[in-house]
Amino acid sequence: MMDRQIIRPVVCAEMLRANLTYYPEINLSAANNWIIMGNVGSGKSTLAKVMIYMISRFPNSKTFLCDAKYDDFRTLDGLTHYYPLDSYERGLSDFGVILENRLIGNDLNRSMCWIILEEWSAFLSSLPKSRRDAIMEKFIRYAMLSRSFNLHIMVILQRADARWFDSVRDNFSVIALSNLSREAAMMFGFDREAMRPVFGAGAGHMIINGNSGAQQEIVVPRVDMPQLDEAIKRYFMNQ
Ligand SMILES: Nc1ncnc2c1ncn2[C@@H]1O[C@H](COP(=O)(O)OP(=O)(O)O)[C@@H](O)[C@H]1O
């Protein structure tokens, strides 16, 4: 596996205030699983699109996109690897097949592979408890095993609640758009004292692998949505 897989999806807010556009690097080999959280309209899906675009540039990368809302990603309708609404669980299973095959050695391929869980809490809330428990079990397994096989999870949700992550919170890096509650900040190891209030879509904080010393305020760059949607659609058509 490559030991450095760099993307640069956000800019440093502090430097932006000094009129400098600086894109800190994120090494996906070290920080393989991500949570994107924030209020409605805070720019989560947009950031996910920016990240998907950057993922699409890694050779032979695959992305399974589960989407409980079928709203921001409608342009992907009908494409393989896009799992809206009732097909959400099928996306999880298809990703699971790749994981299990790499695990038992049937698949020696280590190309980058993502599962994106859009509106994760909305999806889980919609399930009866028994199904939810079964899915959480899968999720925990994926989160624990993903890293060694160049597999990656991106969870997108409005409010972080411990039960949507269970024991595997520590396996995630976080970009929190909009302002966090004290509980949510604590849960992911943010140093709340060092967080400034943020305003507007795309503004928030990032913490990599729970390292609050490296926590930083970030901004998602303004994107041209139709262009970005088009690029992502092309990726899904070809992957
Ligand atoms: N980085 C951005 N560049 C351009 N527009 C943005 C950006 N972030 C958010 N927006 C605008 O805000 C709206 C809501 O953003 P969205 O990503 O859908 O938020 P969320 O998924 O958190 O509800 C988008 O439809 C878009 O119009």
Ligand SMILES: [Mg+2]
């Ligand atoms: Mg959204």
